Amino acid sequence: xxxxxxxxxxxxxxxxxxxxxxxxxxxxxxxxxxxxxxxxxxxxxxxxxxxxxxxxxxxxxxxxxxxxxxxxxxxxxxxxxxxxxxxxxxxxxxxxxxxxxxxxxxxxxxxxxxxxxxxxxxxxxxxxxxxxxxxxxxxxxxxxxxxxxxxxxxxxxxxxxxxxxxxxxxxxxxxxxxxxxxxxxxxx
Numbered sequence: 190x191x192x193x194x195x196x197x198x199x200x201x202x203x204x205x206x207x208x209x210x211x212x213x214x215x216x217x218x219x220x221x222x223x224x225x226x227x228x229x230x231x232x233x234x235x236x237x238x239x240x241x242x243x244x245x246x247x248x249x250x251x252x253x254x255x256x257x258x259x260x261x262x263x264x265x266x267x268x269x270x271x272x273x274x275x276x277x278x279x280x281x282x283x284x285x286x287x288x289x290x291x292x293x294x295x296x297x298x299x300x301x302x303x304x305x306x307x308x309x310x311x312x313x314x315x316x317x318x319x320x321x322x323x324x325x326x327x328x329x330x331x332x333x334x335x336x337x338x339x340x341x342x343x344x345x346x347x348x349x350x351x352x353x354x355x356x357x358x359x360x361x362x363x364x365x366x367x368x369x370x371x372x373x374x375x376x377x
Contacts, residue, residue: 224254244288279303304332312341
């Protein structure tokens with residue numbers, strides 16, 4: 190039931206990557222009803238009538254979602270668990286694109302920022318572009334992820350292990366430094 194899954198999300202740490210088909214069905218329903226903010230990774234070409242959801246990155250529970258939780262449980266929701274080091278969204282997005290057919294293009298502001306952070310850390314090869322003035326949304330940024338780098342694959346392969354090699358540590362330090370500093374446009 191979607192409400193049960195919403196409560197489960199509330200008790201976990203967000204953002205979170207979801208890949209289970211049963212969970213993805215719940216995520217799509219919660220997103221469609223406006224109870225969560227999530228980015229869906231779709232299979233197939235964008236011009237196809239049907240695209241299957243391969244993975245999802247749940248970023249947050251909306252105010253409407255929090256109201257539903259309060260109504261169902263009788264308890265007010267808290268702000269959720271804090272993000273560890275500020276890099277959680279970018280790293281969860283890396284885990285999300287692990288399940289995607291690359292290259293992919295994204296336009297959502299927070300996702301473009303995540304791709305930029307991952308590219309600066311050397312975890313993905315990506316192109317970040319700002320739309321020209323004559324475009325429908327001038328100044329809007331887009332990102333295209335071409336591939337996950339060897340360092341990115343190394344990070345993903347060790348995500349459950351305790352071993353950390355020097356290259357991964359350097360990439361994570363670079364990522365954390367970038368997130369801490371004010372964002373600078375990525376040069377193509």
